[in-house]
Amino acid sequence: SYVLTQPPSVSVAPGKTARITCGGNNIGSKSVHWYQQKPGQAPVLVIYYDSDRPSGIPERFSGSNSGNTATLTISRVEAGDEADYYCQVWDSSSDYVVFGGGTKLTVL
């Protein structure tokens, strides 16, 4: 089955840029979606189809996807961005939704 690999944690100072990666075999050929989950809350979609932002999501959130790595980039990080972030794809070969293991973003 298809596997998505995320770093368990990323730390960044306020105002700096955070990059959270999501690795998978030829993930660049798939559509990647990203979710933000704060403690005790349901996940919220922050990036869909690699780089599109839902309405209401700040422009500081962006995404890219190429080769074997997709990346969620958060610019000018704020304390309120501290959360767990999950990447997700649909594996068409098995008709299976796959989530990455999640990355805890800590704002120093």
Added chain:
Amino acid sequence: QVTLRESGPALVKPTQTLTLTCTFSGFSLSTSGMCVSWIRQPPGKALEWLARIDWDDDKYYSTSLKTRLTISKDTSKNQVVLTMTNMDPVDTATYYCARAQLGPNDAFDIWGQGTMVTVSS
């Protein structure tokens, strides 16, 4: 406004069958492309996709849980029901339902708030 809300027992005993209901509003599961999935999250762990039902009543299941899961829909009631048999303490988790609008490759744009299920004797 689109909303989804999960409901079901907070506590089940080992070997029992869990039945969860996702009641939604603001969209129709008869609309082409619309899908509703169930996703769970054990305490402190990652999200895990369980099952999906599509607008045309096609159903898809997690390979590892396929033998224990059944998903169904009642379009007239705007509900999707998930049953999971032979519950075990490792199934203790928050269970979410979520919507995708444009088929299985689409993102889950709206999630329910989740319902916590504990499996214990």
